[in-house]
Amino acid sequence: MGQSLLRLAPERGDLDVVAAVSGSKPTQRVVDGVPQFSASEMHGVPAFDVAVDFSLPAGFDAILALCAERGAGLVSGTTGLEPAQLAAIDAAAARIPVLSAANFSLGVVVLADLVRQAAAALEGWDCDIVESHHVLKKDSPSGTALALGASAGQGGAEPRYAALRAGDIVGEHLVQFTGLGERVELVHRATNRDIFARGALHAAARLAGRAPGRYTLRDLVLPGRAEATGA
Template sequence: MGQSLLRLAGEHEDLQVVAAVSGGKPSQRVLDGVPQFASQELHGVPAFDVAIDFSLPPGFQSILSLCGKRGAALVSGTTGLEQADLQALESAGEAIPVLWAANYSLGVAVLADLVERAAAMLRQWDCDIVESHHVHKKDAPSGTALALGERASAGGADPRYASLRAGDIVGEHTVQFTGPGERIELVHRATNRDIFARGALHAASALAARPPGCYRLRDLLLS
């Protein structure tokens, strides 16, 4: 994801990458004009307005702390967070703009909104979420499927899950509502992983100018 973010950042005229941070020691101090830092050197990075974080839980806490100290915004897609991490994120939102999402596809953000609205209007219908991914994906259901299920539950549905692991499928999610004699399917198919980096960059561009608070990706879609 880090490589994709660096490669695609040039599509945004309003974004300038001032540093890249990775877990291990960088082989080069400057790569393609971008200063490189190890995670242990995080506090030495130059000034920034917004950080994009796709790391591990220990790295999440470090960048969240740094953003708080510098008054910078944070966009995070780090998974495996504990309740304490989410509470720290919520607390940080009182001082800086923060956004965490399991999936940075803009299409999935729209899908989640549609799912909640459909569930609220079809309360007596069955709700099934079917997700498909490549054979190497370990978790099932996927984090995105579970997030869609949370939105369905918020609308009053009781979602059930099914998972498929096959080939090199990037990611497909179908939310199906079934009633007597009819069925509605809401579907999202990812065909390229760049969509997640583009979504995170869009979020970073929009979030940097926002006041403190805890945001959702859909809050930034019209920015």
């Protein structure tokens, strides 16, 4: 994701990349005009308005703390966070704008709305969420599956989960509602990881300069949803 972000950011005229940070020590200090830092050197990065984080839970605390310290926004796609880390996001949102999402696809934003509507309309139906990802994905169920489950729960359903890890599947999520003699299936399939990077960059451009608070991707992407919630 980091390489995708760096490759796609120049497509936007409203973003300038001031630094790239990775877990390991960089072999080059500047790549394509972008200064490179290791996570241990993070406090040396130049001033920034918003950080985009796709790391692991072990690396999340440091970037959240740096953003809070500098008053900068944070867009994070890191999943598998511990309860204490989720609480830290809420605390930081009192000082900075924060968006933490499991999936940065616009299609998934729409899918979540459809799932909530279907759950509310199909009272008493079984709800099952089946997610498929590549063999290297560690968290299970995926963060996106859990988010879709939360949407189903808002509609009154009680979702069950199943996960598949196979090959190089980018990401597939099936939400199935089953009644007597009929079934409704809502599916999203990602075939290219660039959709997640583009969505995160779009969110970063929209989040920079906003008031402190917890934002959702829907707040920043869909019309009429511009205010933070839960701050």
